[in-house]
Amino acid sequence: MPFPDALEILAQRIEPVTGIETVSLRSALGRTLARDLVSDRDVPPSDNAAVDGYAVYFEDLEAKGETRLPVGARIAAGHALKRPTRPGEALRVFTGAPIPTGPDTVVMEEDCRADETYVVVGAGPKKGANLRRAGEDIRRGATILVAGRRLRAQEIGLAASVGASGLDVFRRLRCAVFSTGDEIVDPDSAPAEAEAAGAGDRIFDSNRYAIMSLLDGLGCAVTDLGIVPDTRDAVHSALAAAASEHELLITSGGISRGEEDHVASAVQRLGSLYFWRLAVKPGRPIAFGQVRGATFLGLPGNPVAALVTFMRIARPVVLALGGCGEVAPRLFRVTAGFSYAGKKTGRREWLRARLVAGADGAPVAILFPREGSGILTSMVEADGLVELDENASPVVEGDTVDFLPFNEVTG
Numbered sequence: 001m002p003f004p005d006a007l008e009i010l011a012q013r014i015e016p017v018t019g020i021e022t023v024s025l026r027s028a029l030g031r032t033l034a035r036d037l038v039s040d041r042d043v044p045p046s047d048n049a050a051v052d053g054y055a056v057y058f059e060d061l062e063a064k065g066e067t068r069l070p071v072g073a074r075i076a077a078g079h080a081l082k083r084p085t086r087p088g089e090a091l092r093v094f095t096g097a098p099i100p101t102g103p104d105t106v107v108m109e110e111d112c113r114a115d116e117t118y119v120v121v122g123a124g125p126k127k128g129a130n131l132r133r134a135g136e137d138i139r140r141g142a143t144i145l146v147a148g149r150r151l152r153a154q155e156i157g158l159a160a161s162v163g164a165s166g167l168d169v170f171r172r173l174r175c176a177v178f179s180t181g182d183e184i185v186d187p188d189s190a191p192a193e194a195e196a197a198g199a200g201d202r203i204f205d206s207n208r209y210a211i212m213s214l215l216d217g218l219g220c221a222v223t224d225l226g227i228v229p230d231t232r233d234a235v236h237s238a239l240a241a242a243a244s245e246h247e248l249l250i251t252s253g254g255i256s257r258g259e260e261d262h263v264a265s266a267v268q269r270l271g272s273l274y275f276w277r278l279a280v281k282p283g284r285p286i287a288f289g290q291v292r293g294a295t296f297l298g299l300p301g302n303p304v305a306a307l308v309t310f311m312r313i314a315r316p317v318v319l320a321l322g323g324c325g326e327v328a329p330r331l332f333r334v335t336a337g338f339s340y341a342g343k344k345t346g347r348r349e350w351l352r353a354r355l356v357a358g359a360d361g362a363p364v365a366i367l368f369p370r371e372g373s374g375i376l377t378s379m380v381e382a383d384g385l386v387e388l389d390e391n392a393s394p395v396v397e398g399d400t401v402d403f404l405p406f407n408e409v410t411g
Helices: 003-013 153-161 191-199 206-217 232-243 263-270 303-321 377-381
Strands: 020-024 053-056 067-075 090-093 105-108 112-114 118-121 143-145 166-170 174-180 221-228 248-252 271-277 285-291 294-299 332-336 348-357 363-367 384-388 400-405
Touching: 003 271, 003 285, 003 303, 053 067, 053 112, 053 118, 090 118, 143 153, 174 206, 174 232, 206 221, 206 248, 206 303, 221 232, 232 248, 232 263, 232 285, 232 294, 248 303, 263 271, 263 285, 263 294, 285 303, 294 303, 303 348, 303 377, 348 377, 348 400, 363 400
Parallel strands: 067 090, 174 221, 174 248, 248 294, 332 363
Antiparallel strands: 020 166, 053 090, 053 105, 067 118, 112 118, 271 285, 285 294, 332 400, 348 363, 348 384, 384 400
């Protein structure tokens, strides 16, 4: 199945499955907002000074020369003037100080000469300079955060600026993860198993730890089911048990067509398999389906393929199930610092690359020298993926290509 067709199936079948809870601002980072946040106040609440200086009536200033004005009062942030202002006077103000009705311009102290009684304002201030108006940032009644947005530090700060002490967010998505394969062992396994892995007849399970870390970064509640033996009954039992307590099941390995690959058949017996193999590289054996009431994703066993398919296919599923409104990552156009003739028509391909500065300072993508799906070091050395769509031609050095930075898809 072509990659765009798979994304269309995902979009049609995935909708939020989690409930809603209220959390404090300190617990909201990385969560997905469940209800719009509407401000009940203006921000800032009143006109205020953007700098330390003097608040004046613009009409009192000489157009082409200096102006000498008496200093009528001193106003600090958080302390309003207790009397009406008078034309012809200047007010000593500090950053954030509320500006009372009347003065309409704030002159920076660097542009003035002053003593305790008078201030001399230089020529040239513009009307309204250095004055922040009430509601300049946020108006009362404005929707400042829309449901479906993942909350970063910026959004949390914005919520705090209107006095919100908590936010309604979607509950954490419950995800269960396990690997299959009699050839793999857990890094936390018994010494004898670890020694066997080091001897070469076993390999350590890197996929499960990488997948769980990616899910942690997406704010999920992750259950580690470990390594399931390569038997039909074991895989069937693990999926059935996990489906009763989780909204999403993710497996690694055991999804190909071999005699020892039991995951796809178990999913079909327990539910439905919507697609199994995609026209992508790396990661052709990837499955999407349903096990009873839970969504199922079967990722490839090769570590690079598992990571890449998580980033481009599993991640949007996780976000959509958790209520997020924007699930597609952003790709950026960069210059290819390589040639690539191996592109197959009709197949989506991802090439591991790092970015360097070109002669003009613009980013240039340089490919990692080895393409194997088992070379996990390539994912560490690279900055992201060059994405070539189904209709892309062979790449010639100097072409412009799409680049997906890892920081777009790892949190």
